[in-house]
Amino acid sequence: MFDFLINIFVGMGRFIRFIMSIMSSVVSPYLWVWQTVVQINMIGVGSLFLICIASIFIGLVFTFQMYMILNKFSGLSQLSSVVAFGIFRELSPVVTGLLIAGRVGSTVAAELSQLRQSEQVDSLLMWGISPYAYLMLPRFLAGIVCLPVLVLVFDAISIYSSWAYAVLLKGMENQIFWNPLLDGNVFFEQDVLYGLYKSMFFGGLIISVALFQGFYVKRGVSGMAQSSTKAVVYASLGILAMDYLLSQLLY
Amino acid sequence: MKKSHIVDFSVGAFFILAIAAFFFLATVTGRTANSGSEGYELSARFEDVSGLANNSVVRLSGVIIGQVEDISVLHDTYSAMVRFRIDDPGLKIPDDSTIGVYTEGILGAKYLAIIPGFSEEYVKPGQEILRTKSAVVLENLFSKILLLIGTEK
Numbered sequence: 375m376f377d378f379l380i381n382i383f384v385g386m387g388r389f390i391r392f393i394m395s396i397m398s399s400v401v402s403p404y405l406w407v408w409q410t411v412v413q414i415n416m417i418g419v420g421s422l423f424l425i426c427i428a429s430i431f432i433g434l435v436f437t438f439q440m441y442m443i444l445n446k447f448s449g450l451s452q453l454s455s456v457v458a459f460g461i462f463r464e465l466s467p468v469v470t471g472l473l474i475a476g477r478v479g480s481t482v483a484a485e486l487s488q489l490r491q492s493e494q495v496d497s498l499l500m501w502g503i504s505p506y507a508y509l510m511l512p513r514f515l516a517g518i519v520c521l522p523v524l525v526l527v528f529d530a531i532s533i534y535s536s537w538a539y540a541v542l543l544k545g546m547e548n549q550i551f552w553n554p555l556l557d558g559n560v561f562f563e564q565d566v567l568y569g570l571y572k573s574m575f576f577g578g579l580i581i582s583v584a585l586f587q588g589f590y591v592k593r594g595v596s597g598m599a600q601s602s603t604k605a606v607v608y609a610s611l612g613i614l615a616m617d618y619l620l621s622q623l624l625y
Numbered sequence: 626m627k628k629s630h631i632v633d634f635s636v637g638a639f640f641i642l643a644i645a646a647f648f649f650l651a652t653v654t655g656r657t658a659n660s661g662s663e664g665y666e667l668s669a670r671f672e673d674v675s676g677l678a679n680n681s682v683v684r685l686s687g688v689i690i691g692q693v694e695d696i697s698v699l700h701d702t703y704s705a706m707v708r709f710r711i712d713d714p715g716l717k718i719p720d721d722s723t724i725g726v727y728t729e730g731i732l733g734a735k736y737l738a739i740i741p742g743f744s745e746e747y748v749k750p751g752q753e754i755l756r757t758k759s760a761v762v763l764e765n766l767f768s769k770i771l772l773l774i775g776t777e778k
Contacts, residue, residue: 408629411636419635422642458654523643530646533653555654559734562654 392586396514399506409512417478417513417581418520424473425524426531432465433457433532437539450546455554457536462565466528468617470521471576475609479584482513483605486588487598495589510589514581521577522570529566568624575620576613583609664691664712665750669724669737673759674705676735677726683709683737690716693737709737717747718754725758735760 437457444450486509489495495505533555540546554560584605591601674696683691691711699706711718721742728735739754748754 412632414639415632415636419639422639523639526643526646526650530649533650552653560654562651566650566654 388590389582389586392589393582395506396510396582396585399504399511402504402507402511404507406508406512409508410515413512413516414520416481417474417516418523421474421477421520421524422527424477425470425528428469428473429466429528429531430535432469432528433461433535434539436460436465436532437536441540441544451550452554452559453540453546454533454536454551455559458533458555458560459565461532461536462529462560462569464569464617464621466525466532467521467569467572467576468613470524470528470573471580471613471617472610474521474524474577475580475606475613478517479580479605479609480602482581482584483588483602484598486585487591487601490589490591491593491598510585513585514578517577517581518574519577521573521580525569525573526566529569571624572617572620575616579612579616580609583612664710664714666694666708666710667718667748667750667752667754668706668708669754669757670699670702671705671707671726671757671759673762674707674726674735675760675762676728677707677737677760678735681734681736683711683739685716685718685739685741690739707737719744720746720748720752720754721756722748722754723756723758724754726760728761 437453440453440456440460441450444453444456489509495509498505498508537551540551541548584602587601587605587608591597677693677696679693679696681693682689683693690713691709693707693709695708697706698704718739719742721744723740723742725738725740726735727738742756
């Protein structure tokens with residue numbers, strides 16, 4: 375029991391030291407730009423299809439539920455602002471974060487643990503290249519850049535799928551759907567941008583947890599499996615906990 | 626095409642998509658009224674401002690012309706003091722105008738509405754609008770209706 379607690383504190387301390395060394399490598403003499411671009415391609419562009427499909431269905435189901443509820447209170451004129459509020463502020467950053475934690479977190483952790491186990495990280499050090507600058511920082515930056523972009527795409531597509539449900543399927547007036555958004559109920563500076571700020575934190579969290587788990591991998595095949603599982607689980611829990619804190623902070 | 630070209634192409638397309646989504650969302654959603662240096666401040670005293678909040682909008686003839694900056698209770702009369710900002714410095718409000726707290730629809734947010742008067746004198750920045758109409762609290766309305774029904778029996 376006591377050991378368990380100590381392990382948690384030690385792990386946390388190591389994790390913080392790890393993040394600090396990633397961040398401090400920003401000032402290292404050389405930023406591996408091409409590595410960063412390749413990682414943006416892998417993390418952002420590779421996840422685009424997943425996010426598009428997810429956002430269509432999230433938009434549809436959320437609009438469906440809200441349509442039924444608002445219909446009872448005859449408040450359908452506020453449909454799009456309720457949907458946009460829920461999606462822009464909460465659903466799109468959190469769902470994007472969870473999906474990316476599943477898709478990218480596991481990949482990054484597996485990659486890193488493979489590199490670590492085959493001692494390629496050590497060989498980088500032998501060449502005098504800091505693994506923090508060459509391996510970690512490009513992924514970390516790519517995560518921070520890509521998540522807000524994916525959230526923007528999520529927002530735009532899900533509001534369109536919401537429109538498709540309400541206007542095309544349920545025969546709502548086009549103007550009645552769009553007006554509440556423009557009419558000062560949903561604000562670009564607040565609702566959309568808050569989602570983006572959140573997602574930046576989520577991106578940093580997902581990638582740093584995955585890198586950490588990959589870097590401190592145990593020996594053997596089961597060690598690799600564990601590290602990629604832990605990367606997804608811890609990142610998902612971290613996202614949900616952080617989401618509450620950030621919502622309180624940013625509202 | 627070389628592999629690096631494909632990567633460049635897809636990353637470029639990714640960010641162009643992001644910019645497109647950004648502008649789409651920016652045009653579709655509303656803006657917070659530009660507060661700060663623009664415009665001028667006025668105030669008004671109400672008996673009841675239930676539901677009004679900071680950043681609630683101020684309307685004139687249905688058009689948004691400003692927003693609420695601050696709500697506080699006066700220590701002597703216990704009435705609510707609302708300070709609000711008119712965004713357009715050129716928009717002058719007659720000093721016999723009425724200001725009231727209204728609701729958008731049944732579930733909607735509360736807002737301040739100014740009904741302009743006919744005076745040739747205008748309210749100066751920082752001054753108070755004297756004619757006010759408080760928020761309608763549904764419970765009070767219901768109790769009045771119930772009382773009415775009770776007396777008719």
